[in-house]
Amino acid sequence: xxxxxxxxxxxxxxxxxxxxxxxxxxxxxxxxxxxxxxxxxxxxxxxxxxxxxxxxxxxxxxxxxxxxxxxxxxxxxxxxxxxxxxxxxxxxxxxxxxxxxxxxxxxxxxxxxxxxxxxxxxxxxxxxxxxxxxxxxxxxxxxxxxxxxxxxxxxxxxxxxxxxxxxxxxxxxxxxxxxxxxxxxxxxxxxxxxxxxxxxxxxxxxxxxxxxxxxxxxxxxxxxxxxxxxxxxxxxxxxxxxxxxxxxxxxxxxxxxxxxxxxxxxxxxxxxxxxxxxxxxxxxxxxxxxxxxxxxxxxxxxxxxxxxxxxxxxxxxxxxxxxxxxxxxxxxxxxxxxxxxxxxxxxxxxxxxxxxxxxxxxxxxxxxxxxxxxxxxxxxxxxxxxxxxxxxxxxxxxxxxxxxxxxxxxxxxxxxxxxxxxxxxxxxxxxxxxxxxxxxxxxxxxxxxxxxxxxxxxxxxxxxxxxxxxxxxxxxxxxxxxxxxxxxxxxxxxxxxxxxxxxxxxxxxxxxxxxx
Ligand SMILES: NC(=O)C1=CN([C@@H]2O[C@H](COP(=O)(O)OP(=O)(O)OC[C@H]3O[C@@H](n4cnc5c(N)ncnc54)[C@H](OP(=O)(O)O)[C@@H]3O)[C@@H](O)[C@H]2O)[C@@H](O)CC1
Ligand SMILES: Nc1ncnc2c1ncn2[C@@H]1O[C@H](COP(=O)(O)OP(=O)(O)O)[C@@H](O)[C@H]1O
Ligand SMILES: [K+]
Numbered sequence: 001x002x003x004x005x006x007x008x009x010x011x012x013x014x015x016x017x018x019x020x021x022x023x024x025x026x027x028x029x030x031x032x033x034x035x036x037x038x039x040x041x042x043x044x045x046x047x048x049x050x051x052x053x054x055x056x057x058x059x060x061x062x063x064x065x066x067x068x069x070x071x072x073x074x075x076x077x078x079x080x081x082x083x084x085x086x087x088x089x090x091x092x093x094x095x096x097x098x099x100x101x102x103x104x105x106x107x108x109x110x111x112x113x114x115x116x117x118x119x120x121x122x123x124x125x126x127x128x129x130x131x132x133x134x135x136x137x138x139x140x141x142x143x144x145x146x147x148x149x150x151x152x153x154x155x156x157x158x159x160x161x162x163x164x165x166x167x168x169x170x171x172x173x174x175x176x177x178x179x180x181x182x183x184x185x186x187x188x189x190x191x192x193x194x195x196x197x198x199x200x201x202x203x204x205x206x207x208x209x210x211x212x213x214x215x216x217x218x219x220x221x222x223x224x225x226x227x228x229x230x231x232x233x234x235x236x237x238x239x240x241x242x243x244x245x246x247x248x249x250x251x252x253x254x255x256x257x258x259x260x261x262x263x264x265x266x267x268x269x270x271x272x273x274x275x276x277x278x279x280x281x282x283x284x285x286x287x288x289x290x291x292x293x294x295x296x297x298x299x300x301x302x303x304x305x306x307x308x309x310x311x312x313x314x315x316x317x318x319x320x321x322x323x324x325x326x327x328x329x330x331x332x333x334x335x336x337x338x339x340x341x342x343x344x345x346x347x348x349x350x351x352x353x354x355x356x357x358x359x360x361x362x363x364x365x366x367x368x369x370x371x372x373x374x375x376x377x378x379x380x381x382x383x384x385x386x387x388x389x390x391x392x393x394x395x396x397x398x399x400x401x402x403x404x405x406x407x408x409x410x411x412x413x414x415x416x417x418x419x420x421x422x423x424x425x426x427x428x429x430x431x432x433x434x435x436x437x438x439x440x441x442x443x444x445x446x447x448x449x450x451x452x453x454x455x456x457x458x459x460x461x462x463x464x465x466x467x468x469x470x471x472x473x474x475x476x477x478x479x480x481x482x483x484x485x486x487x488x489x490x491x492x493x494x495x496x497x498x499x500x501x502x503x504x505x506x507x508x509x510x511x512x513x514x515x516x
Contacts, residue, residue, distance in 0.1 A: 001223055001224065001225055001226060001229050002190060002195075002223065002224040002226060003189075003190065003220035003222075003223055004189070004190040004191060004192045004194070004195050004220060004221055004222040004223070004224065004417075005189045005190065005191065005192065005217060005218070005220055005221050006169065006170040006191070006192050006193075006221045007131075007132035007163070007168075007169025007170050007191050007192075007193060008132070008169075008170055009217070009218050009221065010132060010169075010187075010188050010189050010191065010213065010217070011132055011133075012218075013188065013189075013213045013216040013217045013218070014026065014188065014213065014216075016216060017212075017213070017216070024092075026187075026188075026211050026212070027061060027064055027065055027068065027093075028068065029187075029209070029210075029211040029212065030065045030068075030162075030187040030188075030209060030211055031064075031065050031066075031068030031069045031071075031072065031093075032069075032072070033185060033187070033209030033211075034065060034066070034069035034126065034159070034161055034185045034209070035068075035069040035070075035072035035073055035076075037159060037183065037185045037207060037209075038053070038069060038073060038124055038126060038159050039073065039076060041124060041157045041159060041182070041183060042073075042078070042123065042124055042157075045123070045157070048073065048076045048077055048078055049076075049077035049078070050077060050078070050079065051078050051079070051123040051124065052078070052079050052080075052081075052121070052122045052123045052124075052156075053070065053073050053074075053078045053079065053080040053081070053122060053123065053124045053125075053126065054080075054081050054082075054083060054118055054119050054122040054124075054125050054126070055067055055069070055070035055080060055081070055082040055083070055097070055102070055125075055126045055128060056083050056085060056119070056125065056126065056127050056128055056129050056142075056145075056165070056179075057070075057082050057083065057084050057085065057089060057090075057093075057094075057128050057129070058085050058086055058128060058129035058130050058142065058165065059085075059086035059087075059088035059089060059090075060090070060130070060131065060133045061090060061131065061133070062128045062129070062130055062131030062132075062133065062134075062161055062162055062165070063084075063085075063086075063089060063090050063093070063128045063129065064090030064092075064093035064128075065093075065128055065131070065161050065162065065187070066126045066127070066128020066161045067082060067089075067090060067093035067094055067096065067097040067102075067128070068093045068096055068097070069126055069128075069161070070082055070097050070100075070102055070126060071093075071096045071097045071099070071100035071102060072100075073124075074097070074100040074101050074102045075100050075101075078123075078124075079103075080097075080100075080101075080102045080103070081102065081103045081104070081105060081118060081122075082094070082097055082102055082103070082104050082105070083105050083107055083115050083118070083119065083145070084104065084105070084106045084107060085107050085129050085140075085141055085142040085145060086107075086140075086141075086142070087106075105118070107141045107142075107145060108141070109141075112141065112144055112145060112148060113148065115145060116145055116148035116149050116152060117152070119145070119149045119154070120149055120152040120153060120154055120155060121155055121156075122154075122155070122156045123155070123156040123157070124156045124157050124158075124159065125154065125156060125157070125158045125159065125179070126159050126161055127158060127159065127160045127161055127164060127165050127179050127181060128161040128165070129142050129146075129165035129166075130142075130163075130165040130166060131161065131162040131163055131165075131169070132162060132163070132169045132191070134163075134165065134166060134167075134168070134169075136175065136176075137166045137174055137175035137176030137177070137178075138165060138166040138176055138177055138178070139176070142165070143166075143176055143177050146165075146166075146177040146178065146179050147177045149179060150177060150179070154179075157182045157183065158179055158180065158181045158182050158183075158204070159181060159182065159183045159184070159185060160179075160181035160183070160184040160185070160202075160203065160204075161185065162184075162185070162186050162187050162191070163184065163186065163191055163193055163194060163199065163203070164178055164179060164180065164181050164184060164199065164202040164203055165178070165179065166178050167193050167194075167198065167199040167202060167203075168193050168199070169191040169192070169193040169194075169199075170191075170192060170193055170221075171192070171193055171196070171197065171199075171382075171383050171385065171386065172192065172193040172194070172195065172196035172197030172198055172199030172200055172383075172385075173193075173197055173198060173199070173382050173383060174197070174198035174199060174202065178198070178202050179202075180201070180202045180204065181202060181203055181204040182204040182205065183204050183205045183206075183207065184203040184204060184205070184206045184207075185207055185209055186206060186207070186208050186209070187208075187209050187211050188208075188209075188210075188211045188213040188217075189208060189213060189217055190206065190208050192221045192222045192385070192417075194206050195222055195224055195405065195417040195419060196222070196384060196385050196405050196407065196417050196419075197381075197382060197383065197384060197385075197405070198382075200404070200405050200417075200419050201404065221415070222385065222415050222416070222417050223414065223415070223416050223417075223471075224416060224417050224418060224419070224471075225416065225418060225468070225471050225472060225475050227475065227479065227506055229472070229475075230472055230475060230476065230503075230506040230507075231506055231507050231509070233441075233445075233468060233469060233472040234273075234441070234444075234472070234503070234506070234507065235247070235444040235445055235447070235448040236507065237273075241275075242275070243275040243276045244275055244276070244447075245275065245447060246273075246274065246275030246276075246444055246447060246448075247274055247275050247309045247310070247440075247443040247444035247445070247446060247447030247448065248274070248275055248276045248277070248278060248307065248308045248309050248443060248447075249269055249274050249276075249277050249278070249308060249309070249310055249311075249312060249439045249440055249442075249443035250277075250278045250279075250280065250303070250306050250308035250310070250311045250312070250330065251265060251266055251269065251277055251278070251279050251280070251311075251312045251313075251436075251439060252279075252280045252281060252303070252311070252312075252313045252314075252317065252323050252326035252327060252330060253265050253266070253279075253281065253285075253312065253313065253314065253315040253316055253317055253323070253340075253432075253435075254281050254282075254285040254288075254289075254315070254316040254317060254323070255281075255282065255285065255316055255317050255318065255319050255320035255323055255342075256282060256284050256285070256319075256320070257316075257318075257319050257320075258315075258316030258317070258318070258319075259284065259285045259288050259316065260316065260429065260432075261315035261316025261317075261341070261429065261432045262279070262281060262285050262288070262289060262315060262316055262317075262432075263288060263289060263292050263293070263493070264315070264429045264432040264433050264436065264492055264493060264495075265312060265315045265316075265340075265432045265433065265435050265436035265439070266279060266289055266292075266293050266296055266436060267292070267293060267433070267436065267493070267495075267496045268432070268433035268434070268435075268436030268437050268440075268495065268496055268499060269312070269436035269437065269439045269440040270293060270295065270296070270436075270440075270496065271436075271495075271496030271497070271499040271500045271503075272436065272437045272440035272441060272476070272499055272503065273440060273444065273503065274439075274440040274443050274444055275443075275444070275447070276297060277293075277295075277296045277297065278296075278297050278298075278299070278306050278307075278308055279296050279297065279298045279299075280298075280299060280300070280301055280302070280303070280306065280323075280326055281298070281300070281317075281320075281322075281323060282300065282320060282322060282323070283300060286298035286299070286300065300322075302325075302326065302329065303326050303329035303330050303333060304329060304333075308335065308443065309335065309336075309443045309444075309446040309447045310335055310336040310337065310338075310439060310442045310443035310446050311330035311331075311333065311335055311336070311337040311338070311439075312337070312338040312340070312435055312436065312438070312439030313326060313327035313330045313331070313337060313338070313339060313340070313343040314327055314338075314339055314340035314341040314342045314343030314344065314435070315340050315341050315342070315431070315432040315435050315436075316341065316342065316432065317341070317342040317343060318341065318342035319342075323342070324342070324343075324346060327339070327342070327343035327346050328346050331343070331346065331347065331348065331351060331355060332348070334352075334354075335354070335446070336354040336355075336356070336442045336443075336445075336446050336466065337354065337355050337356070338356050338358060338435055338438045338439050338442060339355060339356065339357050339358065339397070340358045340431065340432075340435040341358075341363070341431070341432075341435075344357060344359055344363050344366070344367060345366070345367075345370065347367070347395065347397070349395075350395060350396040351395060351396050351397050352396055352397070353396065353397065353398050353410060353411050353412070353464075353466050353467075354398075354466055355395075355396075355397040355398065356397065356398045356399075356400060356438060356442065356466055356470050357391070357395065357397045357398070357399045357400065358400045358402065358431070358434065358435055358438065359391075359399070359400075359401060359402070360401070360402040360403065360431065361377050361380040361381045361384070361401065361402075361403060362377050364380050364387060364388075364391055364399075364401055365377040365380055367391060367395075368387075368390075368391070368394075371394065373394070375387065380401070381403065384401050384403060384405065384407045385407050385409070385415050385417065387401065388400075388401040388407040388408070388409035388415065389409040389413060389415055391409070392409040392410060392411045392413075393411060393413075395411070396411050397411065398410055398411065398466040398467050398470055400438070400470045400473075400474065402431060402434070404419070404421065404423065405417050405418065405419040405421075406418045406419075406421065406471075406474040406477075406478070408467045408470045408471045408474065409467065410464040410466065410467035412464060414464035414467055415467075416467055416468070416470075416471035416474075418471055418474040418475050418478060419478075420474070420475050420477075420478030420479050420482070421474075421477065421478035421481050421482070422478070422481050422482045422485045424481060424484070424485035424489060424490045425477070425478070425481040425485075425490060427489075427490055427492060428492070429492035429493070430481070430490070430492050430495075432492070433477065433480075433492055433495050433496070433499075434473065434474070434477045437473045437476055437477050437499065438469075438470060438473040441469050441472060441473050441476075442466070442469055445465075445469055476499065476502060476503065476506070477499075479502045479506075480495055480498040480499040480501075480502045481495070481498075483498045483501065483502055484498045
């Protein structure tokens with residue numbers, strides 16, 4: 001499991017070390033790590049000697065890191081040019097850079113075009129315009145430069161210093177022009193803004209350099225499950241198990257208008273592994289379910305008459321009064337319940353953490369509006385962690401907010417971010433399969449909660465266990481989508497096949513490779 005920290009908390013952790021006079025030492029460690037990583041990128045594409053490197057250096061310490069790293073690269077034989085984006089610059093770092101033989105271009109209106117051409121043509125670009133001290137998006141000449149570079153495109157590898165310049169290291173928000181990185185080398189601790197929102201999209205691969213902050217760091221701001229965590233969270237069937245002891249999932253999904261959502265959610269739940277599925281719905285839907293999934297036990301019955309360990313309600317169920325009634329009863333049953341799509345508007349004022357809401361940004365905006373808290377969808381998309389937390393706090397539920405990165409917030413504040421998905425998953429019905437995965441994970445966990453530790457991870461407090469499971473579901477869904485997308489555009493009804501194969505790979509001990 002990865003832990004991430006806001007840029008502000010990393011700055012706070014640095015401050016006693018700075019007061020102790022260790023600022024230069026920290027910067028040298030950062031520059032060393034950055035130069036090593038950059039040299040590694042160059043080596044992978046033909047070596048360092050004679051390669052062209054451009055350092056984009058802003059006015060602060062982020063520019064200092066990049067200039068010191070540029071000096072080290074110059075000493076290893078690169079041809080390095082620093083483009084200074086501000087009149088101010090970290091003077092000792094610039095002096096070291098010049099002493100190593102680096103060339104310097106001061107950005108001005110008259111040098112903008114030639115500097116942009118140089119950046120675009122470089123073998124490697126170190127982006128040190130702004131780090132954790134940035135306020136708002138890039139402005140002035142720096143913004144104009146990046147706009148021109150993006151218009152031309154880049155030939156070489158972009159390595160961001162700490163964060164892609166202009167990304168808010170706390171929230172991942174970014175306004176204006178950004179230079180997307182192939183690799184971000186971040187210092188001291190992983191920054192939250194690299195896991196989420198625009199920052200996650202711009203960061204590329206992320207590596208953290210230890211600069212010795214150690215115990216000065218506070219509690220993490222965000223967590224992210226890694227593929228190797230999955231097998232600790234998945235309730236594998238044991239020799240003494242039978243179908244009931246493994247966990248029974250109740251599903252009330254689909255309607256005459258949207259029967260397909262029920263088929264997709266049920267197929268994904270079966271593929272994730274569950275003792276049994278009891279499916280409730282109108283006859284037309286149950287007939288379809290039984291045709292496509294003969295192993296599912298179907299009826300037109302009620303929630304109170306159905307013995308299950310967990311519920312999944314809502315996919316495709318918007319217009320059907322019977323399904324709406326089942327959803328209401330499931331939500332108030334006290335059993336863990338996945339509340340998706342058409343069931344979201346049926347939520348009472350407050351529920352427990354065992355109720356897991358799965359809105360996309362539009363559905364979350366509607367949820368806030370129903371509670372008299374008007375929030376724009378675009379505001380949610382810009383700060384998904386902030387709004388998922390707000391929703392979890394307001395409702396008491398565990399909130400899984402879907403999108404390019406999926407955020408899961410526990411009502412107690414612990415927040416997970418999973419960026420395992422692919423935009424190919426942005427296709428109708430994909431959310432139904434996520435709901436099915438979550439239903440199966442939660443039902444099998446609920447059945448096993450007393451005799452194994454599925455759903456708990458070292459370092460994560462027990463109240464967040466539903467959030468951990470939901471994050472595991474997002475991880476599995478994302479990896480299955482990636483695997484499916486290797487063969488072209490995703491057809492959602494084919495996703496269950498990939499879900500099963502990804503689970504197989506994730507349960508290897510130890511996982512041989514990260515499933516793709
Ligand atoms: N502290 C440490 O121990 C260590 C820190 N480290 C490194 O330091 C970095 C933080 O450095 P920092 O605090 O100097 O801030 P940083 O991000 O370089 O620039 C801020 C300056 O930029 C400007 N500016 C602001 N907003 C702007 C905008 N939108 N568009 C354009 N310009 C803007 C503003 O100047 P102004 O323009 O207002 O004069 C402000 O002064 C951190 O990310 C890490 O890389 C490592 O070396 C490890 C040890
Ligand atoms: N751009 C994207 N990149 C990665 N995953 C995405 C993207 N857009 C959507 N997804 C994922 O696809 C699913 C879409 O869910 P949803 O909007 O509820 O679809 P539907 O209601 O049609 O089933 C979610 O799991 C979401 O995280
Ligand atoms: K930067």
